[in-house]
Amino acid sequence: MIRRKVKVVNKLGMHARPATMIVKTAMKYRSKFIIKKDGAEINGKSIMGVMTLAAEYGSELELIADGVDEEYLMNDIVELFASKFGEE
């Protein structure tokens, strides 16, 4: 199991498009993927879960990946956050 902290750095926050990108990416892997924010914990492979986190610009999140391909999953997801999901 690996844990990483990330910050939402795109201005619009995790709205529908970034949320979709996260779920799509996580779905490519077999590992479990959890996102934590302010004590709340959601399934990172669930679009409903990711949207209801309502992570705005500046939010700090903890990512937890657990499974055979956890490192690959984590790297891809961290990269998405760093690239601001291709936004500003």
Add this chain to the structure above:
Amino acid sequence: MSKMLKLRGIAVSEGIAIGNSRVVSEGKITFERKKISDSEVKDELKRFEDGVQFLVNEIDTLIKKYSFSKENKDILLSHKMILEDPEFHKNITILIKEELLSLEQAITTHFAQLKKIFKNMKNEYLAERISDYEDVSNRFLKHITNSSSDILKSVKKDEIIIMTAISPSEVMKALERKVAGICTETGSRNSHSAIIARSLNLPMVAGVHSLLQKVKNNDKIILNGATGDVIINPSQNILSEYEKKKADFLARRKNYLFRQLSGQSMWAETNFPRF
């Protein structure tokens, strides 16, 4: 002569339609609010999986059949993702298995809970995404409560369809029957049916409050798909005004399409000018 009445809904698909109303009754989406028995759990779960499968296939078919703009395609794909969401499946399964709710009640309960969460969001941009979930919820309920009979069979050419809600396949049937336009009591701009009406250039207004109480069969109707205006039994003046507007609109659209075809720019439904 009946009195003129103006209503306002959501502008869904541009264009002006003038025609006689055809009220298509599908029976309201109602269901009994009683618990199911343990022996019915398995059937309800199967109905759920079948429903998801049907709607996912429907989206795939629509995407294959029509060339949607990227924006519209993304909406459809996001709805597919909502249907395939593992937490959605988990929650519905719990509601059916443990709370002994029928599928209809489980779907209603699930999306009502979700609506509450979205309503409490501070960020408006995020909060308004609840409409995607409402679209999926409405589509699901319509699918599982509808009989498979062709409820549009009484509809004739140049009529305006008046319904509570319309499914994507019914929009396509409406086009085959050459209707003038569609007007519904529920629905939003991003519902599947709305997206299809737009890509077929079929005028449509949705979300018209108490529409079915106000329109009877064979009322003269004007729909303005660009503004959301619905006029019932228009006066002769209004009628002439809209006939002119309609002719202007069609001329502009034709001219626009002609310019597209002559290669001045690429056709895309999203860059069709708004009037």
